[in-house]
Structures are given as structure tokens and as C-alpha cells.
Amino acid sequence: NIPDITESSTIYVGNLDPRITKLDLYELFIQFGKIYKINYPRDKISENYQGFAFVEFQSAKDSNYVLSLFQNNNQNNYNNQLSISLYGKPIKIRPQNNQLKDKKNNQQFILKKN
Amino acid sequence: DAEWKSKTKDLGPGKLSSRMRNIIGLKAGQLPPWIHKMKELGLPPSYPSLKIVGLNWDISDLVDGIYGTLEDTSSGNSIESG
Numbered sequence: 001n002i003p004d005i006t007e008s009s010t011i012y013v014g015n016l017d018p019r020i021t022k023l024d025l026y027e028l029f030i031q032f033g034k035i036y037k038i039n040y041p042r043d044k045i046s047e048n049y050q051g052f053a054f055v056e057f058q059s060a061k062d063s064n065y066v067l068s069l070f071q072n073n074n075q076n077n078y079n080n081q082l083s084i085s086l087y088g089k090p091i092k093i094r095p096q097n098n099q100l101k102d103k104k105n106n107q108q109f110i111l112k113k114n
Numbered sequence: 115d116a117e118w119k120s121k122t123k124d125l126g127p128g129k130l131s132s133r134m135r136n137i138i139g140l141k142a143g144q145l146p147p148w149i150h151k152m153k154e155l156g157l158p159p160s161y162p163s164l165k166i167v168g169l170n171w172d173i174s175d176l177v178d179g180i181y182g183t184l185e186d187t188s189s190g191n192s193i194e195s196g
Contacts, residue, residue: 003135020137027125027134061159075155082151086137102149108121 003089006095009036009060014052014092024051029055032069033062048052067095070112127161128182135179141189 014062022040031036040053050072057063070093083090125131130138130146140146149168157164165171166182 002159008191024134024137026122028138030125031127031130031146032158054166058160065155068155069148073139076120080151080154082148084147085139100190108170 002064002068004060005071007060007065008096009058009063010054010056010096011048011063011066012052012092012094012096013055014094015051015089016049016051017087017089017090018049018051020049020086025053025055028084029057029085030068032059032066035066063095066093126162127158127184129131130179130181132179142178143176146177149181165178 004014013029013058016025022038026035026042028037034057035055036058038053039054039056041050042048055066057066069082085091130140138146145168149166151164152158153169157166157169161184162183163185163187167173167176169182171182
């Protein structure tokens with residue numbers, strides 16, 4: 001009963017506290033599926049993490065499972081919503097936008113967002 | 115690389131370090147917040163043999179940092195070192 005939300009095996013994780021390390025992300029998301037790769041970009045000048053990451057699982061089955069975990073799929077039960085807060089900040093989980101697949105497009109995404 | 119491999123080799127489903135439990139804000143004996151959703155959705159597709167507390171593993175098995183276990187995997191003997 002896991003819906004196919006995305007064909008991509010990668011998810012976007014946002015609202016990350018700068019104290020979160022790549023290893024922390026690995027430790028958390030390995031709970032939900034086998035991880036292929038984590039892209040956790042830093043600012044080129046300040047070298048601080050930018051507050052978001054792309055977690056690539058080994059298959060789209062894994063990413064769909066994670067997206068389902070964070071979805072409210074029972075309208076009658078408000079407690080159904082999973083929220084995970086890291087250092088008190090609730091993380092945001094979204095399907096990877098296909099436009100972001102290419103690293104070169106990250107810059108465009110930031111411009112669009114602002 | 116080799117350094118990343120050695121850092122991640124003891125990490126896996128069912129195990130949370132004290133650092134991670136602090137980051138999530140889990141108190142001693144408290145289950146991770148995703149257990150109730152796993153009950154509803156079933157186990158992660160990558161881990162069909164996972165046993166977790168509150169789902170298919172006895173609550174008395176809960177010790178700090180370990181809320182589940184993977185049965186019969188080649189790396190399964192690393193659990194004691196956690």
C-alpha cells in the first residue's frame with residue numbers, strides 16, 4: 001500500500017539545523033532504507049551547510065516509503081502525521097524535483113526560491 | 115571512501131547512537147517517532163526481516179540505542195559492538 005509518489009530514488013530534506021552532519025543524516029535515513037549517496041551542500045564562501053540535503057536511496061521503493069512515512073494518509077487521524085525534529089527543528093521531506101537532478105541546476109533553484 | 119565506510123559500518127536500522135537520540139530529543143526508553151507510521155505502512159522495503167519494538171519485537175527487548183534488529187544478515191554480528 002505504498003503509493004508511487006516519485007520515480008526518483010532521491011528525496012529532498014530541508015529545514016536542517018547547521019549542526020547536523022552528513023553522518024547524522026546517514027544514521028537517520030538508514031533507518032528507512034539503504035542509502036546510495038547523500039548530497040549535503042555547503043556554502044562555497046562561508047562553508048556552512050545550506051540547510052538542505054538530497055538523500056539518494058538504492059531504489060525508488062525506498063524513497064516512496066520515506067515519502068509515505070511523512071505523509072498524512074489517514075484523514076480521520078491527525079496524529080497520523082509523522083514529524084521528526086532535529087535539534088528542535090521539524091525537517092521537511094519532499095520528492096526530489098526532477099529539475100534538481102543535475103547539480104548545475106541547484107543555483108537556478110536558489111534563484112527561483114528567493 | 116575508506117574513512118566514510120568505517121564511520122558508517124556500525125550504523126543501521128534499529129540502532130540510534132546517543133548523539134542521534136539527543137538530536138531527535140528521545141528520552142530514555144522512548145521509542146522513535148516513526149514507529150507508529152511503520153505499524154501502518156509496514157516495514158521498510160529494504161529490510162523485510164527487520165524486527166522492531168512495538169511492531170514485531172517484544173518491548174522487553176528495548177535497550178537504549180537499540181529499538182530493532184536485522185535478522186540473518188552478514189553484518190548482523192556488529193550489533194553487540196554498538
